[in-house]
Amino acid sequence: MKKRKFGLLISSVVATGAILAACGTDEEKTDSKDTSNNNTGSETNTGSDDDFSIAMVTDVGGVDDKSFNQSAWEGVQQFGADNGLTKGDGGFDYLQSQSDADYNTNLNNLLRRDFDLVFGVGYMMADAIGEIANDNPNAMLALIDSADVTASNIANILFKEQEGAFLAGVVAASMSESGKIGFVGGVDIPVINRFHAGFVEGAEAVNPDIEIQVNYTGAFDDASKGKIAANSMFSSGVDIIFHAAGGTGNGVFSEAKERKAKDKDANVWVIGVDADQYAEGQVDDSTNITLTSMLKGVNSAVIDIATKAKNGEFPGGTTTVYGLAEDGVGLADSRGAIPQEVMDKVEEYKEKIASGEITVSEEKPKQ
Amino acid sequence: MSNRVVNILVPLISVVLGLLVGGIIMVVSGYDAIDGYIALWNGIFGDAYSIGNTIRQITPYILSGLAVAFAFRTGLFNIGVEGQLLMGWLAAAYVGYAIEGLPRIIHLPLALLAAAAAGAFWAFIVGFLKAKLHVHEVIASIMLNYTALYLTNAAIKSLSDGSFKTPTVLESATLRNQWLREITDNSSLHLGIFVAILMVVVMWFILEKTTRGYELKSVGFNKNAAEYAGMNVNRNIILAMTISGVFAGLGGAMEALGTYQNASIKAAASGIGFDGIAVALLGANNPIGVFFGASLFGSLKYGALNMPNAAGIPEEIVSIIIAVIILFVASGYILRVALEKFGKKKEGK
Numbered sequence: 282m283k284k285r286k287f288g289l290l291i292s293s294v295v296a297t298g299a300i301l302a303a304c305g306t307d308e309e310k311t312d313s314k315d316t317s318n319n320n321t322g323s324e325t326n327t328g329s330d331d332d333f334s335i336a337m338v339t340d341v342g343g344v345d346d347k348s349f350n351q352s353a354w355e356g357v358q359q360f361g362a363d364n365g366l367t368k369g370d371g372g373f374d375y376l377q378s379q380s381d382a383d384y385n386t387n388l389n390n391l392l393r394r395d396f397d398l399v400f401g402v403g404y405m406m407a408d409a410i411g412e413i414a415n416d417n418p419n420a421m422l423a424l425i426d427s428a429d430v431t432a433s434n435i436a437n438i439l440f441k442e443q444e445g446a447f448l449a450g451v452v453a454a455s456m457s458e459s460g461k462i463g464f465v466g467g468v469d470i471p472v473i474n475r476f477h478a479g480f481v482e483g484a485e486a487v488n489p490d491i492e493i494q495v496n497y498t499g500a501f502d503d504a505s506k507g508k509i510a511a512n513s514m515f516s517s518g519v520d521i522i523f524h525a526a527g528g529t530g531n532g533v534f535s536e537a538k539e540r541k542a543k544d545k546d547a548n549v550w551v552i553g554v555d556a557d558q559y560a561e562g563q564v565d566d567s568t569n570i571t572l573t574s575m576l577k578g579v580n581s582a583v584i585d586i587a588t589k590a591k592n593g594e595f596p597g598g599t600t601t602v603y604g605l606a607e608d609g610v611g612l613a614d615s616r617g618a619i620p621q622e623v624m625d626k627v628e629e630y631k632e633k634i635a636s637g638e639i640t641v642s643e644e645k646p647k648q
Numbered sequence: 649m650s651n652r653v654v655n656i657l658v659p660l661i662s663v664v665l666g667l668l669v670g671g672i673i674m675v676v677s678g679y680d681a682i683d684g685y686i687a688l689w690n691g692i693f694g695d696a697y698s699i700g701n702t703i704r705q706i707t708p709y710i711l712s713g714l715a716v717a718f719a720f721r722t723g724l725f726n727i728g729v730e731g732q733l734l735m736g737w738l739a740a741a742y743v744g745y746a747i748e749g750l751p752r753i754i755h756l757p758l759a760l761l762a763a764a765a766a767g768a769f770w771a772f773i774v775g776f777l778k779a780k781l782h783v784h785e786v787i788a789s790i791m792l793n794y795t796a797l798y799l800t801n802a803a804i805k806s807l808s809d810g811s812f813k814t815p816t817v818l819e820s821a822t823l824r825n826q827w828l829r830e831i832t833d834n835s836s837l838h839l840g841i842f843v844a845i846l847m848v849v850v851m852w853f854i855l856e857k858t859t860r861g862y863e864l865k866s867v868g869f870n871k872n873a874a875e876y877a878g879m880n881v882n883r884n885i886i887l888a889m890t891i892s893g894v895f896a897g898l899g900g901a902m903e904a905l906g907t908y909q910n911a912s913i914k915a916a917a918s919g920i921g922f923d924g925i926a927v928a929l930l931g932a933n934n935p936i937g938v939f940f941g942a943s944l945f946g947s948l949k950y951g952a953l954n955m956p957n958a959a960g961i962p963e964e965i966v967s968i969i970i971a972v973i974i975l976f977v978a979s980g981y982i983l984r985v986a987l988e989k990f991g992k993k994k995e996g997k
Contacts, residue, residue, distance in 0.1 A: 369960075376956060377963055380919070382907065383953055385836060386701060390957045405812075408910075416834040468913065469805075470812055499801070500915035 333591040335360060336374045336396040337583075338387040340403035342501055343377050348527045348555040349579060353402045353425065355556075356583030363584075364591070370394050384409035392420050398590045400425060400583060404472055410435060421595050423586050425579060426472050428600045436590075437600040438582050442472065443479030443641040444634050445575040445610030446523070448627050449552050450483025452573060452612070453521040454491050455623045458548055463494040463514035465533050467501040467526035474645035476525035476554070476575075481646045486630070494519055498529050507532025515540060515549055521572060523552040530554060534561045537570045550618075555579065557613040574613040578603060606635040654987050658980040663944075666976030670969035674961065683959040684969070691954025692947045698954070700832025703841050704907060706946030708733075710844040711899030712924025713931060713938040713945075714851050715767075715892045719785075720933045721855060722888035723868035728774055728789025729896040730921025731796030732767040734914075736897025738800045739766035740904035741911035742807065744817030755820040760843065760901050767897015768890045770796060775889030779882035785889070793917060801913045813912035823906035838906035845939070847895060852935040854891070864888050896921065923949075930977055948973060 337357050339350040357373050366372035374396070376387040384406050391399045392413070399420065401410045404427040411430035414422050423436040431437060453462045464480050466473045477495065484491050494514050498506040507529040511522055515536065522537070524530035530553070537549045541564045551562055553574030562571030582603050589596060603609020612627065619627075633639045671681035692702050712729050719726035726732075740763035747755065770792060777783035808814050823838040855861040866874040867884045875881045899920060904911055927945050931937030948970045955966045 376953075379963065381912070382705075386950070386953050387957070389697065390954065394957075408813075408908075468812060468915075469810065499913075503915060 332366060332371060333364065333398070333587070334366065334371050334373060334396045335398045335400070335583075335587050336376070336391040336394075337400035337402055338384060338391065338406065339375060339377045340384075340405050340501075341378055341380060342403075342527050344375055346502075346528050347531065347558065347561060349577070350402050352556045352577070352579040353400060353583050356580030357400070357587075359580060360584045360587045381405055381409075385412065388413045388422075392417055397421060398423060398587055398595070400586075402579075403427075404429070404470060421590055421597065423583075423590075425582070431598060431600075433598040435598070436586055436596045438586060439600055439602045440577050440579075440582070440609050441602060441604030441641070442475040442525075442575075442577060442610060443482070443643050444605040445577065445612070446476045446479030446525070447483035447486075447634060447639075447641045448605075448612050448631060449523050449573070449575045450480040450485075451487050451627050451630055452619060452623060453480070453523060453552060454484035454487040455626060456550070456572065456619065457488075457491065457521050459518045459520045460488070460490070461492045461494065461517070461519045463496070463511075463519040463522040465507060465510045465514075465522055465524040465526050465530065466495070466497040467529055468499055469497040469645075471643075473497070473525050475643050476523075478642045478644055478646055480523050482641055483630070487626070498526055500529050501527035503529050504532035504535065508536045511536035511551075520548045521550045521552065523554070523575070525554045525575075527555075530558075531561065534558070534570070538562065538564050541568060541570050553613070559613065559616065569616070569618070572618050573615040576611050576613050578609045578611075582609060604635075605631060654984060657987060658983050659940075659977060661983055662977040662980045663973065666973030669976065670972050673969055673972065674965065677965055679961045679965065680959065684955055684961050687955045687958035687961070688948075688951045690958065691951035694954070695833065696831065697833040697835045698951075700828070700835025700837035702947050702950045704835065704837045705950040706942050707838075707840045707844045707906070708899045708902045708920045709923060709927050709942035709946045710939055711847060711895050711902065712920050713927030713942045714847055714935065715895035715899065715921075716924045716928035717931060717933040717935070717938050718851055718855075718895060719888060719892040720928060721868050722864045722884065723871065724775075724778070724785050724885065724888055724892070726771065726774070726789060726889065726892045726896075727786050727925065728771065728792050728921075729892070729899070729924045730917045730919075731789065731793035732770040732893045732896035733900040733903075733918065733921045734793075734796045734800045735770045736763035736767040736900030737904045737918075738803060738814075738900070738911045739763045739897070740821075740901035741814045741817060744821035744905055745815045745910075747821075748818065750820055752820040755818070756823070756905070759817070759821045759905055760898060763897045763901030763904065764894045765897065767895070767900060768893040771889040771893025771896065772886065775886035778889070779885045793921075797914065797917055800911065804911055804913050814910045816909045817905055821905060822909060823902070824909070836907055838902075840902040840906040843898060844902070847898060848935045848939050851895070851938075855935075860887070896924075899924075926974060926978065930974075944977065945974070 335357055337353055342350050344350050344354050354375055361373035368374055378384055378387055388399060388409055400423045402425050407427040407429040410422055410424045414432045414435050421434060425438045428437040428439055464477055466477055481493055484493060496510040498510055500506055507526055511533040514522055522533055524533045534551055537551045540547045540549050549570055550572040551570055552572050555577045558574045559571045562569045674681040674684045691698055693699055715729045716726055740759045743759040743762040774785050774788045777788045778785045804814055823840045825839050828837045855865060863879050864884055867881055871881055923945060927941040928938055930941030952966045952970050955961045956963055
């Protein structure tokens with residue numbers, strides 16, 4: 282009795298499985314037909330077959346990190362808008378990575394969807410980009426913030442962060458009332474060391490006796506660590522903190538905002554990084570603790586490389602460096618927080634750096 | 649209804665229910681559930697590349713699942729698999745790049761052994777504290793997770809002269825295999841899956857076919873009875889944790905020698921060890937069950953990557969759906985009770 286029931290059950294399970302499987306393939310077929318129709322549709326809509334499509338893979342920070350990845354995505358969107366592309370296949374798109382295990386797959390997925398140029402955002406993507414470039418010799422890839430991996434089909438993009446950070450240092454040292462300023466870094470790696478080096482040199486150019494506290498938190502996505510670092514700096518008398526820590530830096534902002542909200546006269550300022558982080562520093566309608574932000578033009582670099590590639594001048598195998606002279610880095614509008622005489626000083630240093638009169642060091646300063 | 653039928657039916661119905669609820673979530677959030685599941689399916693089995701990477705994802709889950717399951721069978725909750733795995737990861741990577749001039753037949757097993765030893769040592773500390781000083785293994789192993797995370801981070805930094813990752817492991821120590829890569833369209837599938845399957849057999853053999861395994865299980869069932877029967881409970885606790893650590897350490901070696909070919913600084917734990925707890929529970933702490941639990945976990949985890957890619961569903965929704973499916977599978981007990989009642993009624997008639 283039991284045996285027969287068991288047999289019946291197995292056969293019914295197998296039967297349902299077969300039916301479900303059949304359904305599955307049917308749907309798949311219609312689905313693939315659908316997408317192919319869509320493709321031809323969009324192609325006729327835009328009127329050309331040679332639309333240049335681009336896509337990007339974020340690192341673990343995610344596309345809305347208010348910093349690095351977001352800036353790259355803005356560049357991709359801008360390029361799409363300028364070229365009449367739509368989000369999706371054949372236009373522009375992004376994929377987010379939850380962990381570093383996802384880089385390979387995400388890059389590969391985008392290449393399989395026939396994007397002409399795929400950006401990997403962040404130094405952590407270097408190994409994955411190298412492997413994918415090796416497996417797909419005809420693909421065009423761009424790697425932002427790393428020249429560790431080079432190949433004829435990879436365009437490396439670097440920034441002279443130290444030059445922008447120098448200006449941030451000039452501002453901080455000129456504006457500090459306590460003579461103590463702080464630097465909160467993400468992971469202790471060459472990119473962040475460049476921010477650190479520039480900031481220290483800029484500050485010391487204005488005030489050789491300035492005290493600079495430094496804290497590398499070891500993470501780009503841990504706001505609580507940023508908050509702790511900012512707390513100990515502000516508590517010890519630091520009044521201006523420059524952060525180069527991605528999402529970790531959001532904790533620096535929240536600590537400063539809390540202090541300002543508690544005490545209107547507290548002299549606390551934060552200098553943002555990568556994108557204009559003015560909105561991050563809004564305490565209430567009339568108060569904002571963002572002094573300025575050191576802009577890193579990831580967005581314009583993305584547009585620049587994509588445009589070159591579109592015109593058949595893809596800079597594969599070479600490293601393009603964006604500095605002050607190329608407008609790749611700079612300071613955001615302070616919206617009146619920085620007095621004119623400091624701005625004049627910044628302008629003066631900016632010209633000196635752009636003209637090559639001052640060379641800013643890239644190496645992490647010795648403590 | 650016979651036990652065997654129930655054992656097969658319960659996971660099946662749970663998966664279907666989980667998929668249904670996940671589908672409802674997609675529809676409610678305004679996405680096409682059918683497209684979503686087709687994307688998930690294709691992400692897992694769509695082509696050779698996906699299948700290769702799915703198997704690659706499953707591999708460490710099998711080992712972390714075995715580690716947790718083995719401890720559970722002996723009455724211990726090893727929540728420190730994560731830390732043991734990180735230690736194994738670093739040990740394998742270090743042996744993999746630092747020792748030069750060995751043939752692969754010696755170098756690769758040596759790197760695996762180093763990982764197993766590192767994991768075993770980290771778990772041994774927990775077992776020792778539990779047996780000698782009665783420190784609860786949950787507390788000891790959680791704390792050792794943090795210790796392992798920061799210890800390995802510091803070690804990687806000093807080993808690599810301030811970089812964020814160790815050098816790549818040498819050809820003679822890699823688990824990568826050109827043939828496996830070629831048949832799966834350049835996926836990162838590596839030989840580790842065979843190591844994992846071998847370990848499934850090893851765990852089954854230890855528990856079911858050896859006297860020592862019988863003792864370990866007895867301690868798990870009832871410590872006092874085991875002691876009364878003349879078994880050395882303390883020694884068995886230490887041994888159980890150490891063996892559990894061997895599995896965990898090998899899980900780290902899969903990542904070090906197979907997937908990544910190096911060890912890199914981590915801001916937080918990798919999560920493989922913690923997911924191993926769910927894998928072990930899904931597999932009812934049975935080695936074969938762990939294999940299937942890891943397959944489900946790894947497939948969903950890897951296939952989910954394709955949902956934002958092919959169906960445009962945001963990661964957050966995808967994470968919820970995957971969690972719901974696993975939740976339903978894990979709460980199979982409710983179904984089991986329902987099925988038993990249903991079966992009894994029928995037989996009564």
